[in-house]
Amino acid sequence: MKNLKNKYFINGKNFSCELKEPYLEDLIEIFLNKSSLKESKIAVAVNNQMIERYKWKKKKINFQDKIEIVAPFFGG
Amino acid sequence: MKSDYLVIDGKKFNSRLIMGTSLYPNLDVMNKSLEISETQIITVAIRRLNLSSKGFFLDQLNKDYYFLPNTAGCFTQKEAILTAELARETLQTNWIKLELISDKEMLLPDPIELFDTCKSLVKKNFRVFVYCSDDPILCKRLEDLGSEIVMPLVSPIGSGLGVRNEHNLEIIRRICSGKIFVDAGIGKPSDASRIMEMGFDGVLLNSSVARSLDPINMANAMKLAVISGRLGYKSGIIERRNMASESTSFKGKISNF
Numbered sequence: 001m002k003n004l005k006n007k008y009f010i011n012g013k014n015f016s017c018e019l020k021e022p023y024l025e026d027l028i029e030i031f032l033n034k035s036s037l038k039e040s041k042i043a044v045a046v047n048n049q050m051i052e053r054y055k056w057k058k059k060k061i062n063f064q065d066k067i068e069i070v071a072p073f074f075g076g
Numbered sequence: 077m078k079s080d081y082l083v084i085d086g087k088k089f090n091s092r093l094i095m096g097t098s099l100y101p102n103l104d105v106m107n108k109s110l111e112i113s114e115t116q117i118i119t120v121a122i123r124r125l126n127l128s129s130k131g132f133f134l135d136q137l138n139k140d141y142y143f144l145p146n147t148a149g150c151f152t153q154k155e156a157i158l159t160a161e162l163a164r165e166t167l168q169t170n171w172i173k174l175e176l177i178s179d180k181e182m183l184l185p186d187p188i189e190l191f192d193t194c195k196s197l198v199k200k201n202f203r204v205f206v207y208c209s210d211d212p213i214l215c216k217r218l219e220d221l222g223s224e225i226v227m228p229l230v231s232p233i234g235s236g237l238g239v240r241n242e243h244n245l246e247i248i249r250r251i252c253s254g255k256i257f258v259d260a261g262i263g264k265p266s267d268a269s270r271i272m273e274m275g276f277d278g279v280l281l282n283s284s285v286a287r288s289l290d291p292i293n294m295a296n297a298m299k300l301a302v303i304s305g306r307l308g309y310k311s312g313i314i315e316r317r318n319m320a321s322e323s324t325s326f327k328g329k330i331s332n333f
Contacts, residue, residue, distance in 0.1 A: 043122075
């Protein structure tokens with residue numbers, strides 16, 4: 001049976017993808033797949049709480065969760 | 077003069093100039109400006125990942141630097157702490173430049189929110205470089221909290237107005253025994269030099285270089301200004317007098333007629 005596309009909220013925008021079991025690590029992988037960027041230089045927060053990299057694998061995501069994926073940027 | 081290293085968090089630095097990485101006309105100019113400034117520490121922001129960008133900002137730097145992530149744009153303690161934690165995770169550093177502003181027009185630090193946030197970050201084992209107003213008592217209190225470096229402004233961010241309250245800065249330098257940098261408001265190389273002559277430990281700047289007509293040469297000028305001011309301070313600047321003091325002796329003058 002085909003999975004339905006689920007909607008997530010990443011960096012202030014809706015993000016749709018198919019995930020059987022929505023774990024953070026998989027969601028990040030799918031999100032970054034659409035770019036040439038690698039996950040080694042990012043940090044992630046879910047519902048305003050930073051999630052350490054080693055916890056991504058076991059962190060379950062709910063559809064209403066607010067996910068922030070950030071990286072260093074030009075700044076003064 | 078003996079070696080005059082700046083020691084931060086147990087690490088020795090030759091340069092006393094911390095550079096920002098924003099507002100440069102392009103990457104090439106930014107890289108060349110950073111290089112000629114001989115800075116060893118650069119400050120970076122933490123922002124949402126832009127999937128359309130070709131690469132990470134960090135990959136576009138030509139040299140290795142120590143990173144000082146900042147909490148630019150944060151208005152609340154919650155925002156600043158989360159940003160600091162995200163910065164630590166992505167850059168693997170405990171250093172954080174704490175910026176906690178009160179409004180978008182003047183970008184002035186909110187001293188009350190700042191104090192509590194600084195306290196929380198120190199408890200969470202961050203090395204806090206705290207950007208604050210030039211209030212001597214606030215600076216002293218932030219130092220006593222355990223901030224790594226206290227960094228009062230000399231005028232509003234990006235204003236280029238230079239030193240507006242030299243008297244406060246003199247008091248800050250006198251009552252704070254730890255490392256004090258100046259962050260924000262520098263316009264001209266002479267501002268940086270003046271700060272260093274007053275005995276400050278270093279200068280953090282961005283706009284005065286990045287927005288100048290020739291950022292690469294301005295970065296060089298700022299480097300020289302910081303070195304010059306520091307050398308002047310360490311060499312013992314003479315005391316000021318209200319009256320003249322002859323440099324050539326009257327002794328042996330031919331006559332009085």
